[in-house]
Amino acid sequence: MNPTLPSLSVIVPVYKAEKYLPRCIDSLLAQTFKDFELLLIDDGSPDRSGNICDAYARKDPRVRVFHQPNRGVSSSRNLGIEQARAEWVTFVDSDDWVEADFLAQFRLEEAEPDTFILQGFTHNYEQHPEKDFRFGDYKGCVFPLSSGEDVARYDLLQNGYPFAKLYHKEKLQRHAIRFNTAISIHEDHAFVWDYLCQVTRIRLVESVSYHYEKKVGESLSNKTYPPSVWLAASDSLLDGLSILASRCHLTDSHYLKEVYTAYGLEQIMQALYHMDASNYRDVIASAQKRTPLFDQYFLPRTPRQKLVLYLLKQRWGSQPLWLFIHLSHKLFSR
Template sequence: MNNNYLVSVIVPIYNVQDYIGRCIESILRQSFQNLEILLVNDGSIDNSRQICEAYANKDKRIKIIDKENGGLSDARNVGIKAARGDYIVLVDGDDYIKDDYVWILLKETIRTGAEVTICSFDVVDDDGNLITNENLSELNSLVMGKDVLDYVLTPYGYKYVVAWNKMYSAQVFENNLFDKGKLYEDEYLNFRLFWEIKSVAIVHTSLYCYVQRQGSITQSDMSIKKIKMKEEMHKCRISFYKEHRERHLYMKSCQMYCNWLVECVRQYSQVLQPVDKRRFQLEMRKYSRIADDDKEFGMAIRIQNYVGRISLRLASFFKRIYKGDKNVREKHG
C-alpha cells in the first residue's frame, strides 16, 4: 500500500514558532512514509518560516508554499489546490499527530471505500498533558454523510465538525473549499461538504492531538465581529437545509441556532449591543417556533424555547441552572 497511494499533509502556518517544530516532527515520524508535506506559510512574521526551511533542507518530501496573510481558510485552500495526493489530511501548525495517524486512517479508508474517514482525538495542554479524550463513540464504523450532519447538530457535535481529525479523498474538494475570510471556517464548509458524501468511516482510536493553548475564548476576547460571523454561519446552514428540503436537519439547525442565541446572552451579554439583543429576541421568537415542530427535543429544550420567546435573559438564566454552567469547547478560527 505504501507504493500505491500518496497522501498530502497540509499544514497552514502563521506565527507558530513555538509549536511548528513539534508538529513537523510528528509528521516525519509517521509509520506511513509516502507523504507529500505542504507547509503553507501564511505570511508569518516570527521564525516559523526559518524553522520550516530547516526541516525542508533535511527531507525532500517537504515543500514550503509562501503566501501573503489571508487567514486559515485561504492557507488551507492554497494547500489543497497544490496537493498531488490521492488523499488529503489537514494538520494545524500548533497541533501534532500520533505516529500511526496517516496509516490507520488510510487503511480504514481503503478497507471501507470511504470518501472521508474521521478519528477520535485527544485535547492536550501546551506540554502534551492529556486534558480529555474526545471519542467518536456516537456513530458506527461506517455511516453516510447525512448521519454525520445529524450528529453535528447536537451539543457535542463539534467533534465531527473540525477539519483536522479527518482524511479526505482528494475529489471531495473539487467543488467545495473553505470560505476565505470566514471565522468558524470548519462549520461553514461542513454542511456543504458532507451533504454530498455517501460514505464516512469512523475510527475510534485517538490519533490527533489538539493543543488547547492558554487563553481560550472568554467574554473579554469575544467580539461583535465573531458573534455576527457565527450568526451568519447558523443562518447559512438553516437556509441550506431549507433549500434542500431536508426537514429534520432544518428543524434541528433552527434549534441549534436558538441554543446559540441563549448561550450568547448567557456568556457575552456585556459584548452585545442593545440593537443586537433586540434582534436576537426577534430571531428567538421566529426560529424556536419552527424547532418546536420537531418532537425529538426533550422537556428542557422546550422550556428554554418557551421562556426564550418571552425573554432571552430569562432563558439564559434557566440554561445556567440546567447545564450546571458548563461550557462547551469550540475550535475557533
C-alpha cells in the same frame, strides 16, 4: 491515480508557531504511512516559523513550503487545497502533534470518495494534563449519512474540527468547498458541514492518535467580536444546518435543538450581547427574522438568555429593545 504523485496531502497552516512547529513536523515525518506530501503554509509569520519550514524542506523532499502575506488560517488552508497534488487531503494544526499511526489509521486503500472518514482525537491541556480527555472516541463503524439515529448517536454535527478527517480533493474542487475567508469564527465548522453535504456515508475510525493542544488562555469566550462577525457566522451555519437536517433525516428533536442552539442561534445571541448605538437596529432586525427558529429550536440555558429571548419577542421599537437588552447585560455581568 497517478503513481508518481503522493496519495495523501497533509496541509499545515503556520502562523507564530515556532514554539510548537518542530514537534508537529517531526511527528508527521515519523509516520508509519510514508506515501504523503507535507504542505507547510507560512501565513506571514513574524517569528522564525517560516525559517523552520524552509529548513525542513531542505532536509526532506516530501515537505513543500508556501509563503504568503498574513491573510488568516482560512486563506492558508485554502492555499493548501489548491496546491495539494494528492487524491486525498487532511489537515493538521501547527501547534498540535500526531502519533506515528495517525495517517495509517485512515486506511487509504479502502477509502472511497463518497465516504467521509473521521478519527477521534485526544484533547490535551498544555499545563493541566489531568484534564486531558478523548473526543469522539469512536468504536469503528460505517453508516449512511441518512441514518439520523447514528448521526445523533455519534454527535456527528458537533464535530466541526477540520483536522483528523479525510477529504477527497476532487470533491473539494468539484463543489468549490473552501474555508470562508469572510467569517472569522466557526468557519472550520461550516467547512466540515459543506463537505458533509456532499457525501453519502460516514466511516468512524477507532483512533485518537491526533493530539489537539489547548493553550493557556485560549478560548473563544476570551475574544470579542463585533455583531457583524457573529451574524455572518450564524448565517453560514444555519444555511448548512438546514440542508444537513434534511439529508441526515434527523428525527431526534432534542439533538436538533442542541445543534441549532450551539451552531447558529447562540451566535445571534452573542450579536445581541455585543450591539451598540451604531448597529442595534440592524442586529435586532436580523435576530427578529430568526424568531421562528428560536421558537422551534433554541434551548435557553441561563436566565440571561431567557430574558433576552423574551425581550426579542416584544413588539417594541428597536431602540427600547436595545436599551432593555443592554440593561440585561449589565444585570447579568455583575
